[in-house]
Amino acid sequence: MSAKARKGVTRHPLRLWTGWVVGIIAWTLHLIASYLLVSWVCATGNYWALHGVTLATLAMSVAGGWVAWRQWSEVGRQWPDAGDPQAQTSRIRFMAVGGLMISGLSALLIVAEGIPNFFLSACL
């Protein structure tokens, strides 16, 4: 692990949690906002609001994944193992891969929930 990477990691240990949290928050926002907007969309016909929520939260979850990807790159993109007891590398890889996968699943959830907006009426 390079000195720069080690410095970045130790300075910002909370960055490790970014991927674990941001994607899920994005998905939660998508679910709640979409659910709340349905009756308003029915009344006004503004479907763009639903699509806008999907795009915005999708971008948010991708951003969470990107932070995790950067973190993973800093310590060398290898699959995490139980690791050398003296180095933090394995644990950082574990957290980074975790953030990446959770952000990925969140993005997938947002896309899956966004698809019905194209096919179903908000007034049914």
Added chain:
Amino acid sequence: MTLHKAAEQRDIIDSPEETAHLARTWYSPRGFPGWFTQVNQRMIGKRFIITAFIFFLLAGILGLLMRLQLAAPEQQLLGPELYNQFFTMHGTVMMFFFAIPVMEGVAIYIVPLMVGTRDMAFPRLNAFGYYVYLIGGIVLFGSLLLGMAPNAGWFNYVPLAGKLYSPGYGVDVWTTMITFIEVSALTAAVELIVTILRMRAPGMSLNRMPLFVWAALVMSFMIVFAMPAVIVSSTLLILDRLVDTQFFIVESGGEPLLWQHLFWYFGHPEVYIILVPALGMISTIIITFTGRPIFGYTALVLSVVAIGFVSFGLWVHHMFTTGLPQLGMSFFTAASAMIAIPSGVQIFCWIASLWGAKIRFHTPMLWVLGFFAIFVIGGLTGVMVASIPFDTQVHDTFFVVAHFHYVLIGGAVFPLIGAVYYWWPKIIGRMMNETAGKWSFWLAFIGFNITFFPMHQLGLEGMPRRIYTYADEMGWGDLNMLATIGALVLAVGFGITLVNAIWSVSRGRPAGTNPWNAPTLEWATESPPASYNFRHIPVVESRWPLWDWQRQDERRVVTGLRNDRREVVLTSVLDASPVGVQVLPGPSIWPFASAVAASTGFIGIIFHPIFFVIGFFLVFFSLVAWFWPRRPWRND
């Protein structure tokens, strides 16, 4: 203790006097006083487990009685009112008083041992949680004996549960006792979170934590986020019933669907609160009985975390027939289907772990394999009912009863029984009988499928749930009779395990320290563990410490902890680097007194609001005594 730099390595020789002193420091009072004063985590965990299984037995008997009532058409073994009370009690007790507490109990007992510490973060809070749970359970069952039991179903829907349609005390008892169990669950969850994040053995970084500990951590966070919703909903309902607020009264602008939203926002994660620790148990058992590291540790951890998160976005799928907008419901259909992804990752990682391994087919492993068959069927019917058109057809029929028993018994009870066989030798110090265990498994497995598989067909034929009898002309008699026979076989299967457990306490073969050759820390200490759990807090260098020690023939431990007070090592969240020492409190009567005081308020309020004030002051005084500062000059 050296906190920031490694001490020089040296061999450690334990003197018997020091060990005896340590045992005295961590001593738990025995006999009658011990019932009210013990705080050690293993004692509390054991109590949770035993009490929960007693409730399992009682609620199981209610289930059997319901099956006998439904065995043939137009029977009169149970009248409609009693039947309503029985199914309400069966569901409530199984979900709230068995499933959650037993999983917490196992976690309270096993997690501190697995992470290599001597107790949990707040031992007295632990004891308080248990007493609150016990009192709540006794009052709930007492209400059944007094004919005051709740009868509006385990999810207690309004307006049926409102004062107009349920005028007696039954629903009041339900709402109050649910609050009890939520308080108890929250205390256990906070305990587990702090213990797991701050009290792991040095070196047990997050990526080395045992999978069961990960599962317990996820379960605890889920409890913290899910339980407040049902506390809020039951409080609103009791306010409607006792002081005439109008939260759920339609005529006054209230909203019955609010109850369903609040309840299921808790209720759906609840299912996963039960399932997630079971997933951890399965991984633990598979590792031990295949004798090699699990395939996809990272993927398994992440899928458990993902299941924990996503389970909070599914609750509306319990409300598909309530007339909500289709587009709104479709978001929840999507999320419900997507949770199959992390669930599938788990299953495939386990299959890969089993593939080509020399599997030892001991009893715990059999229960895990039984889980695979049953849970996959339950998962598939779950995907079916996630689809709105299908759900609309089978809503409130026996298809749903079949589905959730497949998921709950297959997903949680089978792994739990496997875990009991697995950890019983650690808890008791003796092995359970293998032959009896295998008989128990096969009878339970066959009996379970005979009971619940026909219910899919009954549901498709239109048999509604929660009816106390049915007409002969409906043609449901044969399948119901089959289900009842299956239930009796299932009961015999579980009964054999009960007898086996009791028999093993005095007659079982001595277990030794590590009878299964397992790799995790709970097997590094005696069976049953001494009062201090570990003579020395171990230092961890991989995910499989015991297998490492076998190869290396040595182990590193923490030195420097005092043996004249209850000291434990605190470590950092991510890397488990030692950062300090915490002194834990000893046995005390005050958690019990506080639980009694809180119960006085909660139960009394059903009958008169003044008990709120009385309970408040009693709790205040007991908490003052509980938190009375230790005397620093005595250094205790």
